[in-house]
Amino acid sequence: MTRHIISIGDFDRRQIDRLLDNAKRIDAQKYDKNALYGKILATLFFEPSTRTRMSFEAAMARFGGTSISVGSVEACSMAKGETLADTIRVVSGYADAIVIRHPKEGAARLAAQFASVPVINAGDGAGQHPSQTLLDLYTIRQSMKLDGISIALIGDLRYGRTAHSLASALSLYHAKLHTISPKGLELPTSLHTELSEKGMEVTEHEDIRDVIKEVDVIYVTRIQRERFPDSASYFNVASSYRITPELLAGAKKHAIVLHPLPRVDEIDPRVDQLPHAKYFEQSKNGVPVRMAMLLQVMQ
Amino acid sequence: MKKQENPDEGLLVRRIQNGTVIDHIDPGEALNVVKILGITGTTLESLSIATNVPSGQMGKKDIVKLSNRELSKEEVNRIALISPRATINIIRSYKVCEKKGVEIPDMIEGLVRCPNPGCISNTNEPIRSRFLVTPKGLHCTYCDWVIGRDITSYII
Numbered sequence: 001m002t003r004h005i006i007s008i009g010d011f012d013r014r015q016i017d018r019l020l021d022n023a024k025r026i027d028a029q030k031y032d033k034n035a036l037y038g039k040i041l042a043t044l045f046f047e048p049s050t051r052t053r054m055s056f057e058a059a060m061a062r063f064g065g066t067s068i069s070v071g072s073v074e075a076c077s078m079a080k081g082e083t084l085a086d087t088i089r090v091v092s093g094y095a096d097a098i099v100i101r102h103p104k105e106g107a108a109r110l111a112a113q114f115a116s117v118p119v120i121n122a123g124d125g126a127g128q129h130p131s132q133t134l135l136d137l138y139t140i141r142q143s144m145k146l147d148g149i150s151i152a153l154i155g156d157l158r159y160g161r162t163a164h165s166l167a168s169a170l171s172l173y174h175a176k177l178h179t180i181s182p183k184g185l186e187l188p189t190s191l192h193t194e195l196s197e198k199g200m201e202v203t204e205h206e207d208i209r210d211v212i213k214e215v216d217v218i219y220v221t222r223i224q225r226e227r228f229p230d231s232a233s234y235f236n237v238a239s240s241y242r243i244t245p246e247l248l249a250g251a252k253k254h255a256i257v258l259h260p261l262p263r264v265d266e267i268d269p270r271v272d273q274l275p276h277a278k279y280f281e282q283s284k285n286g287v288p289v290r291m292a293m294l295l296q297v298m299q
Numbered sequence: 300m301k302k303q304e305n306p307d308e309g310l311l312v313r314r315i316q317n318g319t320v321i322d323h324i325d326p327g328e329a330l331n332v333v334k335i336l337g338i339t340g341t342t343l344e345s346l347s348i349a350t351n352v353p354s355g356q357m358g359k360k361d362i363v364k365l366s367n368r369e370l371s372k373e374e375v376n377r378i379a380l381i382s383p384r385a386t387i388n389i390i391r392s393y394k395v396c397e398k399k400g401v402e403i404p405d406m407i408e409g410l411v412r413c414p415n416p417g418c419i420s421n422t423n424e425p426i427r428s429r430f431l432v433t434p435k436g437l438h439c440t441y442c443d444w445v446i447g448r449d450i451t452s453y454i455i
Contacts, residue, residue: 007443083424106419106441110426125417127442190445 003297004112004119007128008165013172020138023292036065042095043069046102052122055286056099059294085114092116097298118297126161132260133165135289139282140217143256146173152211154241155221157181162260163221171198178211179204182237212250220259220266244268248276258282318366320388326351328382329361331451335377344368376404381451406431411453418442
């Protein structure tokens with residue numbers, strides 16, 4: 001049976017732990033540099049991407065494999081009206097695995113349905129982005145045990161797929177969740193209910209300062225300007241969710257700040273110098289985690 | 300045990316010689332049952348509908364009679380989504396030859412449209428919508444959207 005990675009919800013805790021253990025071994029350079037020699041990875045990105053795409057390609061190159069892509073969406077046959085199903089069937093004939101990012105939710109599941117090679121979801125609309133979640137977990141695990149951590153999710157929690165997937169995954173680790181988001185961008189009620197039903201303690205706050213002393217992880221997401229009627233109201237809201245050295249002065253010593261990037265105004269650049277700042281480490285971790293994912297589906 | 304249809308019902312809806320009688324439909328759901336079965340003004344079935352008729356068990360109920368068509372198991376089970384108490388009577392030569400309840404299916408395909416406009420199942424892809432039937436409602440297997448209530452509004 002073809003192995004796909006579509007949603008973090010398809011993983012149980014044991015499977016996540018195993019994949020993160022493999023990523024750790026890879027990170028320590030304990031891997032076969034030719035593990036995927038002669039294999040081809042197709043990267044189908046129908047939406048812009050910098051980190052995800054480059055880190056998948058870097059991951060493939062580290063194993064001695066090759067990546068191919070369609071270039072821009074305008075240049076591919078979907079611009080001529082070809083269905084995704086047909087594109088996937090065709091690309092299955094060219095590559096040994098497919099990484100896909102697509103604006104429609106469920107696109108990766110559809111791709112898995114039509115592909116004859118493994119499919120990895122690199123983000124489908126507001127839906128799933130499992131590789132980001134796995135590298136988030138990996139980064140947290142580098143600093144502390146995942147079990148029972150207290151995490152603050154800050155920013156756009158309504159549309160932020162990375163926050164949704166991370167919250168779901170952390171429910172497997174008995175984490176305590178604190179949410180801080182502007183009005184209208186709160187965690188969807190359905191997800192809130194689902195997490196509570198899984199036994200996760202979820203608390204909403206208006207201000208990060210209410211919980212800064214007790215959280216182990218501060219996970220910041222970008223508040224998109226287009227969600228607001230005008231620039232003034234955006235800046236007003238965005239500034240009140242900004243992470244600064246002054247705010248972090250009240251944080252636990254071992255607390256870490258994560259952000260899936262790109263950041264705009266959410267984190268003061270002065271925070272970059274603090275030991276709390278782990279977002280560039282997090283981004284770098286995309287390579288070993290995605291290497292572990294490629295090995296899992298292609299070997 | 301085979302039994303005759305209640306002759307009193309004939310006063311309201313004529314007995315049929317061959318076909319299917321869907322009885323004990325939740326009151327007000329008969330037209331949705333017809334919709335689920337894909338019956339329109341252009342299909343060939345002879346159709347009788349009674350709504351809000353008195354029922355000993357239910358207080359009120361709807362009944363749908365379809366001449367010359369016996370429903371498949373899949374069609375029967377789709378009815379369970381909106382009317383889980385419905386019973387199906389297969390009629391041959393005016394007699395009830397088979398009587399069965401409906402079972403809620405584990406999965407339904409091509410029957411309900413996903414309400415999420417961003418779902419891949421609402422595009423021109425060569426797929427049918429697909430939902431898992433869960434205690435919370437219908438769960439889209441593509442985008443994970445859950446239709447918790449008002450399922451009939453999304454019937455294709």
